[in-house]
Amino acid sequence: MQQKTTSRLSKLIKSKKAKVGIVGMGYVGSALAEAVKSGGFSILGFDIDSEKVAKINSLGKKNFQATENIKRLEECDVIAICVPTPVDEYNRPNFSILTKAASGIAANLKKGQLVILESSVAPQTTRNLLYPILASGSQLKGSDFFLAFSPERVDPGNGKFNVTNTPKVVSGIDEASLKLATLFYSSFVEKVYPVSSLEAAEMTKVLENVFRLVNISLINEINQFTKSIGIDIWEVIGAASTKPFGFLAHYPGPGAGGDCIPVLPYHLLDAAAKTKVNLKVVEAAAAVNEAQPQKVAQKAVEVINGKFVKNGHNPNVLLVGVSYKEETADIRQSPALKIWKELEKSGMNVSYHDPYVQNINGYTSKKLTSKTVREHDLIIITTAHKKIPYRTLVRSKKPLIDTKNTLSKYRQPHIIRL
Template structure:
């Protein structure tokens, strides 16, 4: 091989592993392995199968694997018809056998990166997955981490583990980072419609990652390093967390002044420049916004930097469930002459956002615990979450089941607390039946429903 020549991408053709893998990507015969078949991995598999690549899904959960191989689903917005169609192409299957990683040309890692009990990064899933790959690593593979993490994870944590067996990153195998950008339940932005940022450990890794993602999504945006790509993901969600904290604080201030913060925001957003609307709520939820800022604050301590602005936003958002429960207690006392400790409350919505069955970090879990801790009897209704699955932070709520939607039974509760504004519910009927409605999402007003029994929180 001529080590001094250049290919049409401008890269020196010094690695036959690079050239061979690039050809497999360009011809769509590369086998794509996806580790983690949850809210990120499964939509990603769908997009890749639709672009003609063979996909092998890997997960430690036998139930998930068996469900997918039957052509069924466990994620509401990924229908059984979609999963069955993926299998019918002959290009998708799922397995718990990690020895099959050797079959894969690209391995995409989509595993959880939660916080531990001290609100520090828990990268145990990433580390365990990387070790599983390292035990089966072969020449000519591209490994891409998609899980949210702090800058330096790909280079400082993953690379040494993968190189421990003797293969070298950048010549024998390739390593990159491309942060997931899923928005579950958003019909406007499917996986394939969302641009992907890619950063590689070396120019060849970057080129392979860019080439692959450009073939499955609207646009692949290369950046100078994996650490930069990791920082991009954190920046996107810290931006949202800080702005949500701002409007949550404004909500508390304006409420004390008798001003409706939602009316303020709707009027402010008519300005065609210099303002972007964010909306308050009962607290942060989901797998990104409540967690990602703490990844950067933790990493910043290594450089002796205090992230005061980010941490303040976290404090404001963390306090919102407390404020909501206090508003509920006050409304019960003032409107019904009843204390929260003797009240029956219907919590409307357990999902962290509307129209999805995703419970991760949902503020509703905290709200339910807080109300019950003060002596209230609490039930919930959520058409997307028939049963509360066990969570690390709220294990005592596991097994709780959604009650049926019934206006007659709603009238038996002292209050309805709206935590999630799912579409398709009869809000007008609910307001007509309920003694008291505490609305944290402004959903009643958005549906043109008003009443003396509706309190915004």
């Protein structure tokens, strides 16, 4: 029975007649949709956000619709899950969004469909969490549907790499699922890299993100030491980067943000704890990253106390850039927002400018003019968007904390680096 079903879905994929459902139309789901569309498939996007659904449908793109109606999953041949897998306030994995999506899929799952999880998770999540929900909720046997895991590698704001030209790691719960998932992604991705198990693919994404967090935290700690003895860490990084092997540059800053780099290590720590394995390096790196926004806020307090007499008013601080990385509007786990919170705890009035984020938490992005700068006692560059008029900041002579070394060519006393 499975061989016949495999043959049917394989033919649909090869002929581009397979209809693709994408559950979760955020950054990852939207990027995947564009790539799938370039491969010639019809797409049905699913999201609980009615405004997002309406916006997609208003574009009138051929063969690309969106809906809130989960029952329409029955129309699809391939279903990709692209929902967030955050951590809670105690940094424990929160799978509520994933399990809700999985339950909705299970209730509408039909024989012969291929379900692919793209959300970032720790090893064994696809097999031990997702699969049982799909199997029990659909009352289908494991051989009646196909299950794969292929970690998303979307990099918001990256103008060079996208879904189609970034190698795709693919895995399946069985050989048939792996072959179908490989065939599907090969239809629109330049290079597909199959691996032996779901767990190997899950761990691939975990390793990628933990590697980044450990090195970002390392350079932020090293920066504290080099600064204490008068060494310019940026000069050191530049010199170390001349080595053509064995070194990959990472840079100090306000901390790593986004829904992957600062989050996935906690998924790993949770999984490791269940096997009684202590990952001390990962744990330390996560702690360093958590503390980095506080260090920026402490620096702000030092600058304010060293430069100003408050004259009865709380200092006004302008954050320049609040998204978690450059050239994107994504604010998830943004260090800037954590810095904002710490500054307010210290009694400062905070406002912001960001060309990509117009509104946040009841605040509106201020236009970055000379007048705006004059109205603030301190400026902090937290995200170095290209669209920001940096000359306006430099000319103001107002104290400026540059957490990204954006103004490295300006050696002026009012510009303070971390």
